[in-house]
Amino acid sequence: MGCQSAYAYQAMAQEVQYEPVAQIGGGAYGTVYKARDRESGQFVALKSVRVQTDQDGLPLSTVREVALLKRLEQFDHPNIVKLMDVCASPRTDQETKVTLVFEHVDQDLKTYLEKAPAPGLPAHTIRDLMKQLVNGLEFLHSHRVVHRDLKPENILVTSRGQVKLADFGLARMYSCHMALTPVVVTLWYRSPEVLLQSTYATPVDIWSTGCIFAEMFRRKPLFCGESEADQLGKIFEVIGLPSEEDWPADVTLKRHNFSPQKPLPFPDHVPEICSKGEDLLKKMLSFDPLRRISALNALHHDYMKEED
Template sequence: MDVPNQYERVAEIGVGAYGTVYKARDVQNGGRFVALKKVRVHTSEDGMPMSTIREVALLRQLESFEHPNIVRLFDVYTTACTDRETRLTLVFEFIDQDLSMFLEKVPPPGLPESRIRDMMQQFLNGLDFLHTHRVVHRDLKPQNILVTSGGQLKLADFGLARIYSFQMALTSVVVTLWYRAPEVLLQASYATPVDLWSVGCIFAEMFRRRPLFSGNSDIDQLNKIFDLLGVPAEDDWPSDVALSHLSFVQRDKQPIETVVPEIGLSGKDLLLKLLTFDPTKRISTAAALQHDFFSENESDGSLAPVPSRPQAKTS
């Protein structure tokens, strides 16, 4: 089935590892703008893989909650089929700015901590919703955190890792390592804590307005992490990886304020809890939302009531 005529393409807005994205007008819904994301999925003798069908079903299920910090998925179409691949078009709400673009526009001296607090709370609320529904994002970075003109943060490109794996195999696009957790870089087993590491990197970037760790290979990325945080204790090193603890030159931990000088005490504490090497000791989304950083009154440093975690509403 082709994409219906209700979507009129306006412009191509991106080509990457995850396919081609078009801005389009939805003529049947008041002319609202949507983003059409086209991806290719490997097709076997039995048709589209069950893993892909499950992923799309999960996305549709999550959409029914209409969470304020999750990008809306309006529809999914199968647009072409061959013996080897199926082409899917996912219709998302259109938001023309991501966090990377937003931070580039911030004038010196940068975002006030109160704004970072608000953005981080929205970020964690969206991620907490995903984790509560057993979805690991796996590729959090500023480019897939969307920011509306009203300052609302929305997570995009979640739950699509298996759908995208075939598409990525067909392209030469380099996926950034800068927000990857150590356990992913070391090719160890991983779960929801990988996303919290990425949150930590992005949290620091909101203050710095540039990436915290910008490595050019897995090893270089790990070394940049260890230059700041020190080489972890041998007891914290994962047992199921090829690289040994001895592969890295020992070095001391540096004060986090040397690279994020604008961060306050409670922000520093949260950042270090997010950038904890051992994923079993890394803070969770639920615990992060209860952290003192979100209950501080910036005018006098006193504590205010912690906002309750928003409940997703069913349609």
Template sequence: MAHGTSLQYEPVAEIGGGAYGTVYKARDTESGQFVALKSVRVQTDQNGLPVSTVREVALLKRLEQFDHPNVVRLMDVCATQRSDQETKVTLVFEHVDQDLKTYLERAPAPGLSPSRIKDLMRQLLCGLAFLHSNRVLHRDLKPENILVTSQGQVKLADFGLARIYSCHMALTPVVVTLCYATPVDIWSTGCIFAEMFRRKPLFCGESEVDQLGKLFEVIGLPPEDEWPTDVTLSRKHFSPLLPRPITDFVPEINEQGAQLLLKMLTFDPLKRISALNALEHPYFQDEETLT
């Protein structure tokens, strides 16, 4: 990681913020092109940056070599020591002007066409399958973190240091964690899939309990044997509900799309479809092929 090269990037506007810091649009003073800067504060010790952080940055840099079309490019990494206990690590990404939230808002009524939604979903899943195959989890997929270029190309963004499964973690006995982690991204992708049709969120609760209640109104109350054992919220808090047809909530979706959406919104993470398998779903086959 380069030290002090953050002077090369001149911030011009704040474009977002989150739990891991503020994201800025900046100009590369050497090339003149715009970039996106995302800083993460990392605790340091007498040996400098933790090995895990160095490893994770190396993994991000390795992903850049693949230059995947559906993952935002990491162009540079800068480290600036703020104190003996803290270093600011700045990730420099390619800049895209528009996210999926804005893209959906700008679409003229009645919204995106079914073929456009299918194309966006295919690209989204391609990027996700690539990240998952390299042990990178997003864990915060939402329309604001999915970029759409002026040519309609989807690029997954805002996956930072705190969201990477290191090689060490993948080789420990607790590998089951990874099985539970990647399906979180698939659930989020299902919610985004529905939102592309609805132009509003599928589940919009005011609290955790309310959110789960709205979720069970759609998929039904899960059976006792699927209820997680390591949570404080009991299944008894919720009324027994049977699943309703997904088309009640997403009426514009076709039959194959509805089937795929339900596979993404399967309650048990271990039974949820993977990004790779989702890409093989009949929904993505051409109509001519299906007939």
């Protein structure tokens, strides 16, 4: 049996091990299925992406991403979703289907917030969720992993209230998949440097976390733009138009395209947030990524230490 056909046969055998029982998500990054592992009987989540391959039929960037995910797995972090298996099967000479098998968690943060009875989550629950979210993020950042797509749908919450970050380290794999599919990705949690197509690093995740923090109080997103420019406009309505010195030099969208705005008090947009929470939110939603608080410093912020 040739190398490629042996590879395909092994992948088919792996895929047969998992029996899909329900579709639990979909969108730009492909479909997510709840499935049952025929060997153990436990439920898992299957995420498949189509990736382009090189001349030898290997999806190299995907191999690197999966190796990274597997390396992080050995730490068994409580706030990181577990990657349990990887199946790959060639579809064509130029394309391979990669299926990632994760532990299954029944709900994401979006669903959790929607299910919360009025008037919303208690202050101590928001603080607990934030501690866990930032703890998971600090773990990723300490291992030089940038999530790049943090949003409520990518944050899982177990029935016991345990937070687990999902879909981290997959951004490059997804960008390859997105070249093959019509894509609509939400802008609402994107940092200004990403919207401006400037250089970026770990602070992009802190911005997204700030947006999610505000949403836990509001139970609706803080910034709902319809395009990159519209999203930036919505952001500046709250944080004010940044100074010329803070505006990145390497971007096509210039500061003069936006009307002058003064910052508004955060409690106007995020009612019920306490003063320490407001201070943390401000530090997370700093326009300048270099001034944005780090995940490690956020963990030690006074808001996290407060008792209800």
